[in-house]
Amino acid sequence: MKLLKQYWLVLLILLLTAAAVLARTFCHSIFKYDAGRMAKPSALKTNLITEEQLSSLKGAVLLLNLGETGISGDKHGNFTMKVNPDSILVPKYLDKIVSQKGPVILSCSENSVSARIWMVLTQLGIRNLFILTADQDPEILKKEFRPDTLSMPEL
Amino acid sequence: MGPISSSFIFPEWLEMLAAFLIGTGFGFALEQGGFSSSRKLAGMFYGYDTTVLKVFFTAAIVALIGSQLMSYLGLLNLNQVYVNEFYVAASIVGGVIMGAGFIMGGFCPGTGICALSIGKIDAMIFVAGGLTGAFLFAESYPLIQDLANASYRGPVRINESLGLSSGLFTLIIVAAAALMFWIAELAEKRFARPDITAEI
Amino acid sequence: MRNKITILLLSLSLILALLPLTANRSFTEKPGKLLSDVLDEDVTFSVDQVARFIVTEDSTIRIIDLRKPEEFRKLCLPGSVNLPYAEFIGTDPDMYLNNRNIKTIFYSNSDLDANYALVYARGLGYELTYAMEGGMTEWMNTVMESKFSGERISARENAVFEIRTRAGKLFTELNSLPESEKVRFMESKKFSARKLDGGCE
Numbered sequence: 001m002k003l004l005k006q007y008w009l010v011l012l013i014l015l016l017t018a019a020a021v022l023a024r025t026f027c028h029s030i031f032k033y034d035a036g037r038m039a040k041p042s043a044l045k046t047n048l049i050t051e052e053q054l055s056s057l058k059g060a061v062l063l064l065n066l067g068e069t070g071i072s073g074d075k076h077g078n079f080t081m082k083v084n085p086d087s088i089l090v091p092k093y094l095d096k097i098v099s100q101k102g103p104v105i106l107s108c109s110e111n112s113v114s115a116r117i118w119m120v121l122t123q124l125g126i127r128n129l130f131i132l133t134a135d136q137d138p139e140i141l142k143k144e145f146r147p148d149t150l151s152m153p154e155l
Numbered sequence: 156m157g158p159i160s161s162s163f164i165f166p167e168w169l170e171m172l173a174a175f176l177i178g179t180g181f182g183f184a185l186e187q188g189g190f191s192s193s194r195k196l197a198g199m200f201y202g203y204d205t206t207v208l209k210v211f212f213t214a215a216i217v218a219l220i221g222s223q224l225m226s227y228l229g230l231l232n233l234n235q236v237y238v239n240e241f242y243v244a245a246s247i248v249g250g251v252i253m254g255a256g257f258i259m260g261g262f263c264p265g266t267g268i269c270a271l272s273i274g275k276i277d278a279m280i281f282v283a284g285g286l287t288g289a290f291l292f293a294e295s296y297p298l299i300q301d302l303a304n305a306s307y308r309g310p311v312r313i314n315e316s317l318g319l320s321s322g323l324f325t326l327i328i329v330a331a332a333a334l335m336f337w338i339a340e341l342a343e344k345r346f347a348r349p350d351i352t353a354e355i
Numbered sequence: 356m357r358n359k360i361t362i363l364l365l366s367l368s369l370i371l372a373l374l375p376l377t378a379n380r381s382f383t384e385k386p387g388k389l390l391s392d393v394l395d396e397d398v399t400f401s402v403d404q405v406a407r408f409i410v411t412e413d414s415t416i417r418i419i420d421l422r423k424p425e426e427f428r429k430l431c432l433p434g435s436v437n438l439p440y441a442e443f444i445g446t447d448p449d450m451y452l453n454n455r456n457i458k459t460i461f462y463s464n465s466d467l468d469a470n471y472a473l474v475y476a477r478g479l480g481y482e483l484t485y486a487m488e489g490g491m492t493e494w495m496n497t498v499m500e501s502k503f504s505g506e507r508i509s510a511r512e513n514a515v516f517e518i519r520t521r522a523g524k525l526f527t528e529l530n531s532l533p534e535s536e537k538v539r540f541m542e543s544k545k546f547s548a549r550k551l552d553g554g555c556e
Binding site: 006007009010013014017018021025029030031032033034035036039040042043044048085086088089110111112113115116118119120123124131138139140141142143145147148 | 366384390463466468471475478491492496528530
């Protein structure tokens, strides 16, 4: 008791620091991770998944349909959640995504929206997040360019 | 205010005022700790007074812990904090010259200016010597630039080169400091000079 | 007093040792604000808008090609600079985005990399960053294959067609050069642009 009285200020500072650190550690609504490290799967293209590869995923899958609203599930523990992109951070949806133990798949008609949502959610620390795409690598240029060797630019 | 989180945007005059107040506080603390006395500073090397070690190392540890915690809590962007570029040869040679100057003059650059501000003549000569040395360095740079630029390692952090996390490295430093302070106090007893310490 | 300070500092450093600390660069924007910013319509430019910037040599715009160097050497937008996406996220973006008065437009082959880079840059506080809709694929489909058919054309359609034609011509001229010549041409273009900016000297 005497020791407590002597060191009350030290204990107070330690408790406040520990509380702030714990709050920050377990908070999923702030950016705190190294941005480059979290974005790496997008550079390696390991965050992309096709329909055929969906079935090979382990664990219950949460499919996020961006652009509609509602939640439904099946007997295998897979969930489909429809959510507007601008509501993705609403606690009702974010908590479901955070608590998901298996893969989370982003599905949208526009890859641009999926890409932006992927980056925001990944930077919040959500791992196991994939974008559903039609091709394995949509970043391959399929168009051919035919050079015109007769044209000369002005120098 | 440099690396303080971009959530806080300070007008320039406030940043200048903060810099002025921090500088004033630093000078005040140095003078208050008796660092304008060359005998106190020289005592670090002769062993009879290790206040310099304790004060500067404690300040470094508080800054280390504070900056790490603030970085974790999102209040400080450590990537915007300048990390010195490390040139091995220049650091060794410069360290030897500075150490010799420190013990001969009884001042380092910061404490020299602190002593200068209270009108000490030896500090005036010391600071003049320091400025002369800086001038000579600049003028003779073409002759010594190979040495100055040798063995460049980049802006390295010690914990990164040792493969430790910055938190673990901080703990090791704090523990090492506690041990060093204890050894320093043993040294003060061993090399006591009551004739000098009574006056400073 | 000494013991209290020692215990306090040792305890705080023990807390730090247990934390996963790295010298990191995390997003500075708040999540809610970032999300609403990047879902806004104004964060992208269409290929027609980019074509106009290219044709008018707009010096307030910088176009960054996020594709691999070999793809860039083979085919690129006039005036663009190459910064592979993996390199962009692996280094300090301030090296490339340090001029906060210039609008930076990212493009890749389609939408993914450009939009990742858009969110990444905005998250780190670089506000004047944008993505080109559809990427090089959309450029090839829209600008390069632009054709006019029909008897009448409105003034607006005519303006769009003209820009596409001129941008397409510049694109063809540049990308028809052998690689070594292309590099020299892009360097000379940069140099002449600076001369124009210099004014009377």
